[in-house]
Amino acid sequence: MTKTKTLAPVDDLFDQSYKLSYFCESLSKYVENQLKSAKTDHNVSKTLKTWYKKDIFHIEMLEPFCPECFSKSVIKNGLKERKLIFYDKGTVESEIQAYKCKKCGKKFNTDVSEIVEDNSNFTYDFKSRCIELVGLFFGSVRNVAHRVKKDTKVDISYQTIENWILEYKKDNKDSNNPYSGYYIFDVEWVKIKSIWNYRFTLFDSKQNIIVADEIYSKENSKNIKEFLDVNTINQNRIAITSDLDSKYKPIIEALGFKHQWCYFHTLKYLKKIVSDYIKENELTDDEIDKIYKEKLELFSLFDSESFKIARGKFNKILNRIKDYSKVIQSIVYDYLMPYFKTFFAFLEDGNIERTSSKLENFFQKTFPKSVKRLMKIKTGVTSRISIRIDIRNQKKVFDGQPPSF
Numbered sequence: 383m384t385k386t387k388t389l390a391p392v393d394d395l396f397d398q399s400y401k402l403s404y405f406c407e408s409l410s411k412y413v414e415n416q417l418k419s420a421k422t423d424h425n426v427s428k429t430l431k432t433w434y435k436k437d438i439f440h441i442e443m444l445e446p447f448c449p450e451c452f453s454k455s456v457i458k459n460g461l462k463e464r465k466l467i468f469y470d471k472g473t474v475e476s477e478i479q480a481y482k483c484k485k486c487g488k489k490f491n492t493d494v495s496e497i498v499e500d501n502s503n504f505t506y507d508f509k510s511r512c513i514e515l516v517g518l519f520f521g522s523v524r525n526v527a528h529r530v531k532k533d534t535k536v537d538i539s540y541q542t543i544e545n546w547i548l549e550y551k552k553d554n555k556d557s558n559n560p561y562s563g564y565y566i567f568d569v570e571w572v573k574i575k576s577i578w579n580y581r582f583t584l585f586d587s588k589q590n591i592i593v594a595d596e597i598y599s600k601e602n603s604k605n606i607k608e609f610l611d612v613n614t615i616n617q618n619r620i621a622i623t624s625d626l627d628s629k630y631k632p633i634i635e636a637l638g639f640k641h642q643w644c645y646f647h648t649l650k651y652l653k654k655i656v657s658d659y660i661k662e663n664e665l666t667d668d669e670i671d672k673i674y675k676e677k678l679e680l681f682s683l684f685d686s687e688s689f690k691i692a693r694g695k696f697n698k699i700l701n702r703i704k705d706y707s708k709v710i711q712s713i714v715y716d717y718l719m720p721y722f723k724t725f726f727a728f729l730e731d732g733n734i735e736r737t738s739s740k741l742e743n744f745f746q747k748t749f750p751k752s753v754k755r756l757m758k759i760k761t762g763v764t765s766r767i768s769i770r771i772d773i774r775n776q777k778k779v780f781d782g783q784p785p786s787f
């Protein structure tokens with residue numbers, strides 16, 4: 383994992399720690415562990431000084447200086463009232479200190495852009511906690527609004543939460559990092575408004591991060607090609623591991639990747655061919671025993687120490703292929719022979735992922751079945767996926783630079 387953890391700028395404005403498990407009983411063990419391991423940094427804002435004057439929350443500069451001439455010779459010059467909504471404190475009447483420069487005469491306010499946007503009362507703290515809840519409640523805006531009301535006594539409309547979800551963007555800072563070139567690609571079905579859609583995901587199997595994650599209405603070659611091409615442009619293209627879907631292979635290879643078929647999917651598929659054959663044919667016990675033995679011999683190829691050794695063993699099988707059972711012969715001729723490199727690429731290059739399991743596990747963690755029912759709109763879906771991924775990566779949301787005044 384090469385991701386660095388960034389903390390929200392206003393995380394510790396109030397000296398009150400919060401535990402996510404406290405307001406989300408339905409946290410999965412997994413998420414809970416993730417959050418436990420995410421340490422919170424308790425630095426106070428480096429530029430602001432805050433305290434309560436009775437019920438009024440006062441904000442001023444820690445070390446006031448003139449933004450025009452950088453002189454530290456400034457005097458206090460009135461207060462600006464502002465309503466701010468924090469998660470732990472709810473709605474807070476605030477006053478923001480204004481100043482005047484003694485040197486150049488410039489009048490200016492305390493810059494609170496690290497706390498709140500210019501045109502909003504909701505602080506970044508509040509928004510980011512809500513967005514975290516969206517992830518933790520698996521996208522249910524209703525549950526989020528309910529929880530927010532309970533925690534903060536602040537009424538917040540479903541639409542406002544929806545808007546925040548939509549404006550939430552994947553943090554693209556990491557896209558400057560080169561990917562390893564070793565990927566897993568998978569497609570999963572997602573139901574949106576009772577219509578099945580397809581979630582395409584590309585995963586960097588060395589860095590264990592999602593490279594791309596998008597919803598398509600069709601799983602056709604055009605979409606697959608576009609998805610893989612666009613998301614690996616100017617990146618290393620070494621290998622992609624996928625399940626056995628026949629559409630993938632020509633696309634993956636045309637884009638310049640080595641293709642690895644997932645070992646688990648392969649075993650499952652070959653086992654099924656064998657068991658179907660046994661069911662459909664009247665065979666003696668001896669014949670069945672022979673088939674099983676030969677099957678194990680084929681499977682042992684996958685445990686070879688190197689590609690060369692696997693190739694050597696396979697050649698030995700080919701040399702006496704006539705002695706093998708019919709079903710084993712057909713597996714050898716129809717699958718292993720024409721696609722030997724696709725089954726065994728991982729033996730040639732140890733960095734190639736042998737299975738697509740890593741990504742399938744990731745799917746289950748970021749997008750359990752219960753979430754799918756809640757999905758309403760397409761953009762909402764992808765945004766929610768990013769939120770869960772970011773939470774998984776222990777990243778705080780809204781950690782980009784706030785807009786400046």
Ligand SMILES: [Zn+2]
Pocket residue numbers: 448449450451452453483484485486487488
């Ligand atoms: Zn000045």
